[in-house]
Amino acid sequence: MCFTGLMTIYLVIDFFEKVRRFLSYDASLIDVLAYFALKTPAISFQIAPLAILMATLLTLGLLSRSHEITAMRSCGISLPWIASPFLTLAVGVALILLWFSSTIIPLAVNKAEDIRVTKIEKRPPAVTLTIQQPWIRVGPQTLLNVTSGAVGGTLIGGVRLFQFERGFRLVDLTEAEEARYGGEEWILYRGRHRRFLPDGSVSVVEFDRQPIALPLIPEDFTSRFGSESENMTIRDIRSYTARLSHEGAQLSRLLTDYHGRIAFPFVTIIMVLIGIAMSLRRSGVRGRSMAIGIGQALAVGFCYWTAHSIAIALGRGGALAPMMAGWTANILFLSFALYLMFKVRY
Secondary structure: OHHHHHHHHHHHHHHHHHHHHHHHOOOOHHHHHHHHHHHHHHHHHHHHHHHHHHHHHHHHHHHHHOOHHHHHHHOOOOHHHHHHHHHHHHHHHHHHHHHHHHHHHHHHHHHHHHHHHHHHOOOOOOOEEEOOOOEEEEEOOEEEEOOEEEOOOOEEEEEEEEEEEOOOEEEEEEEEEEEEEOOOOEEEEEEEEEEEOOOOOEEEEEEEEEEEOOOOOHHHHHHHHHOOHHHOOHHHHHHHHHHOOOOOHHHHHHHHHHHHHHHHHHHHHHHHHHHHHHHHEEOOOOOOOHHHHHHHHHHHHHHHHHHHHHHHHHHHOOOOOHHHHHHHHHHHHHHHHHHHHHHEOO
């Protein structure tokens, strides 16, 4: 009930924010409904921890108010045993959210954006894209600059490859109008190669076609075109970062998002612990009204989202290690949950 209520509120707000713009494109009802249906996995991922916390607080509050917790305790049932169904459900939800985060959500988000662009806004699908971060480090002393490329990543345009030596002195500069991936290697077309000699002179060699060794595959450029980790599966992020382990800022951002997406589903278990402790602390039988339970759930959820967002921002900026940034909020709220659990009378 809590999950359905939160999902309905989210979808209604999102619908009324976008429906006017969608109607201006004369979009069909089926396309609009398909777009919002494909958005539901990402929405579910965001609201599930809050829903499970709210459900825990309300359920235990109602059980306490009707003295059912007292009856179970009188029959010798311990609080850990009473809490076991809640924790079992939380573990199951965490595994489902992890599956959603790793595979379902990126595929659904990409398909939703495709429906929005091609069917609702009736724009032709993009053939080429402009790279938001055109500089790529492809070696200890090598930088690659690319201005645009095909969506599939097999064609890139405006290629410039800079080769440096120690002391950051430019030695070679290779420029080409485009580069194509031939299955095993990249081939440059219509370009020139410049070598900067120690005496200050420059030798220039023009070419129509020239193979080039790059430790990149088309999927790397496709990921860079998208530039958002939520459009990539967990496997895509892992393989991408493994190939570009030497790259700086972009790698930190992807690794932070990677650990954050793995850590976030397990907050459902932490939220259940917090809900149990907040409902049963001190005497273990204190009741809570529905209004107080909902208010507490919203307050805890807001605090978690704030802490998680700040930690992710610090990780993306390089102030925190990616793994620490992804798990910081979970560690803080797990400590808070354990502190509250020790306050519960067993």
